[in-house]
Amino acid sequence: MAAFSRTELSEGLRIALAALKANRMRTILTTLGIFIGVIVVTVIISVIQGLNHYVSSEFSNLGANTMYVSKFPWIIRSWEEFLKYQGRKDITEKHFRMLARNASLAEAVAPDLSANRTIKYRTESLNNVTVTGTTEAYLSCSNVSPETGRFFTDAEVDLNRAVCVIGWEVKDKLFKGDDPIDRRVKIGSLPFTVVGVMEKRGNMFGQSMDATAYIPYTVFQKIYGSRRSMDIQIKAADAGQADALIDQVTGIMRQARGLTPGKPDDFSINQQSQIMDVYNQMTRTLWIVLIGIGSISLLVGGIGIMNIMMVSVTERTREIGIRKAIGAKKRIILWQFLMESIVISGLGVTIGILISLGIALLIRAVSPIPVYISTYVLFLGVGFTLTIGLFFGIYPASKAARLDPIVALRYE
Amino acid sequence: MLIDLQNVVKEYTIGSEVIHALRGINMKIEKNEYMAIMGPSGSGKSTLMNIVGCLDTPTSGSYRLNAKDVGRMDDDRLAEIRNKEIGFVFQNFNLLPRASALHNVELPLIYNGTPPAERRAKAEKALVRVGLKDRMTHRPNELSGGQRQRVAVARALVNNPSIILADEPTGNLDTRTGDEIMELFESLHDQGNTIILVTHEEYIAEHSDRIVRLRDGRVERDEAT
Ligand SMILES: Nc1ncnc2c1ncn2[C@@H]1O[C@H](COP(=O)(O)OP(=O)(O)OP(=O)(O)O)[C@@H](O)[C@H]1O
Numbered sequence: 001m002a003a004f005s006r007t008e009l010s011e012g013l014r015i016a017l018a019a020l021k022a023n024r025m026r027t028i029l030t031t032l033g034i035f036i037g038v039i040v041v042t043v044i045i046s047v048i049q050g051l052n053h054y055v056s057s058e059f060s061n062l063g064a065n066t067m068y069v070s071k072f073p074w075i076i077r078s079w080e081e082f083l084k085y086q087g088r089k090d091i092t093e094k095h096f097r098m099l100a101r102n103a104s105l106a107e108a109v110a111p112d113l114s115a116n117r118t119i120k121y122r123t124e125s126l127n128n129v130t131v132t133g134t135t136e137a138y139l140s141c142s143n144v145s146p147e148t149g150r151f152f153t154d155a156e157v158d159l160n161r162a163v164c165v166i167g168w169e170v171k172d173k174l175f176k177g178d179d180p181i182d183r184r185v186k187i188g189s190l191p192f193t194v195v196g197v198m199e200k201r202g203n204m205f206g207q208s209m210d211a212t213a214y215i216p217y218t219v220f221q222k223i224y225g226s227r228r229s230m231d232i233q234i235k236a237a238d239a240g241q242a243d244a245l246i247d248q249v250t251g252i253m254r255q256a257r258g259l260t261p262g263k264p265d266d267f268s269i270n271q272q273s274q275i276m277d278v279y280n281q282m283t284r285t286l287w288i289v290l291i292g293i294g295s296i297s298l299l300v301g302g303i304g305i306m307n308i309m310m311v312s313v314t315e316r317t318r319e320i321g322i323r324k325a326i327g328a329k330k331r332i333i334l335w336q337f338l339m340e341s342i343v344i345s346g347l348g349v350t351i352g353i354l355i356s357l358g359i360a361l362l363i364r365a366v367s368p369i370p371v372y373i374s375t376y377v378l379f380l381g382v383g384f385t386l387t388i389g390l391f392f393g394i395y396p397a398s399k400a401a402r403l404d405p406i407v408a409l410r411y412e
Numbered sequence: 413m414l415i416d417l418q419n420v421v422k423e424y425t426i427g428s429e430v431i432h433a434l435r436g437i438n439m440k441i442e443k444n445e446y447m448a449i450m451g452p453s454g455s456g457k458s459t460l461m462n463i464v465g466c467l468d469t470p471t472s473g474s475y476r477l478n479a480k481d482v483g484r485m486d487d488d489r490l491a492e493i494r495n496k497e498i499g500f501v502f503q504n505f506n507l508l509p510r511a512s513a514l515h516n517v518e519l520p521l522i523y524n525g526t527p528p529a530e531r532r533a534k535a536e537k538a539l540v541r542v543g544l545k546d547r548m549t550h551r552p553n554e555l556s557g558g559q560r561q562r563v564a565v566a567r568a569l570v571n572n573p574s575i576i577l578a579d580e581p582t583g584n585l586d587t588r589t590g591d592e593i594m595e596l597f598e599s600l601h602d603q604g605n606t607i608i609l610v611t612h613e614e615y616i617a618e619h620s621d622r623i624v625r626l627r628d629g630r631v632e633r634d635e636a637t
């Protein structure tokens with residue numbers, strides 16, 4: 001097909017616009033179908049993206065390069081599975097020491113024991129504080145640092161010193177603006193000296209990461225008993241070596257547990273990505289259904305365009321005949337009608353995107369549902385326009401283009 | 413030979429009835445001929461014009477234009493010929509109802525890619541030639557029958573086609589305007605163009621060099637004036 005001349009192109013557009021203007025009401029009604037479809041699709045996409053965004057930012061607290069050796073995997077799908085994991089031997093200090101010594105690909109290895117206790121300072125008290133027993137390597141593994149003061153040292157851990165670093169919320173609630181450093185608090189019934197305050201960490205899944213206190217894990221074991229399973233946090237020295245580190249950790253753990261080849265692991269290595277995988281798996285079907293609904297409404301809008309284009313072609317049969325009689329080639333007529341359907345769908349998509357942006361902002365303002373509006377919605381819009389306009393316009397347009405001029409001229 | 417029709421037959425089938433619009437037309441037309449086609453209503457004049465104008469194709473027989481077989485040309489090639497070679501004044505004008513007289517006359521130029529400014533100038537000139545200087549922005553439904561006919565004539569002339577086919581171009585005109593149009597055709601003829609017109613009026617046919625009379629889809633008489 002030869003190229004269009006500029007005159008031909010602009011004439012096609014002019015005719016299309018004139019035709020749409022001449023049938024204003026009809027154009028608006030046809031547009032309606034498209035923009036409702038676009039609204040459904042873009043709002044759904046924005047909400048989906050918002051949720052995905054929210055979830056992955058929640059998990060970013062777990063650290064992408066940190067893995068967690070635990071007795072239980074993070075994802076347990078059934079009661080039977082739970083019982084099986086329940087029967088595993090505990091992860092203990094011994095394993096922590098072996099990993100700390102032998103995992104050469106790790107940047108940091110930290111124990112992680114936790115319990116909920118009440119913290120008191122003078123007359124103030126705060127319930128349900130997560131007490132974490134660990135070492136200084138925790139900072140590196142969890143990618144956090146104290147806001148004021150310091151974290152306790154490995155020497156203090158070895159010497160069973162009763163020192164603690166308190167979370168931001170604990171400081172806020174108990175000290176009310178006083179400097180907590182070197183003050184004594186009671187965790188449970190035992191006194192601890194505050195050496196630092198952790199920076200604000202925010203929430204993870206609605207649970208505050210700031211209502212916490214960190215104490216040496218040795219002290220933790222002494223007061224709460226050493227007969228509980230420990231989590232071990234391990235941070236890869238090099239993000240690219242994370243898989244190799246998993247192999248190394250697995251090897252060390254299997255050796256420590258005395259597992260012969262062929263026996264399954266009796267411990268779990270958990271990672272942020274596993275939870276993301278499960279989240280993605282769980283939500284994928286839902287997304288497909290939602291996008292399907294959106295697409296159907298777009299399809300309905302598109303069929304509306306096709307219908308109106310068929311009407312338009314029939315109505316203008318004589319006009320087509322005249323144009324062809326005077327020398328309009330097939331492609332000119334084709335272009336003229338394609339332009340018409342593209343302009344209708346373009347109008348619909350533009351209005352649709354504007355309204356959905358409004359809706360998305362509204363949802364964000366009045367509801368807790370996170371909505372994420374990305375710029376690619378714009379590109380998507382252009383894509384939709386062309387696709388719908390072309391797809392649903394091509395049949396009526398080619399019908400018009402193929403009309404026999406003499407037959408069209410006689411059409412009443 | 414510019415136009416060479418051999419045994420051209422045109423039949424229309426409506427239901428089980430076959431209408432013989434043309435029953436074997438043989439006709440040769442030289443370049444720069446000025447020919448009139450006459451004949452009673454329904455004798456096949458418009459049908460013949462449509463075939464000569466490359467709008468319609470014969471049921472059988474052959475049509476050679478400039479020694480090329482029109483029957484073998486595809487739709488786009490035919491459109492190009494209609495646009496460049498032929499100026500057609502239709503019996504019922506066939507103007508775009510929603511477009512101004514000026515735009516109607518511009519139409520052939522749009523389809524051959526003439527730039528807007530030039531297009532406009534040419535269209536205005538053509539409308540002035542047919543005496544419609546002060547009706548350019550009017551739509552067909554705002555014009556009288558004769559004025560519409562003149563818009564149709566202007567549109568046929570605007571592209572400087574070498575063949576002008578006019579199906580009763582003076583049918584709706586008073587004698588004076590009719591004569592003006594005929595003078596226009598005559599000057600085009602003097603410039604070397606070929607002119608074929610259909611008419612019922614002997615005095616209009618007198619302008620031509622040759623009169624072909626049709627009856628029942630056949631050439632009844634074909635003679636020089
Ligand atoms: N599309 C068509 N379908 C069926 N019959 C047709 C068609 N076009 C023309 N005819 C028939 O062909 C015959 C010739 O028609 P045509 O229009 O050529 O006549 P004409 O000589 O131009 O008449 P007039 O002087 O009234 O314009 C007529 O009998 C007409 O009914």
Ligand SMILES: [Mg+2]
Binds near residue numbers: 459503579
């Ligand atoms: Mg006729």
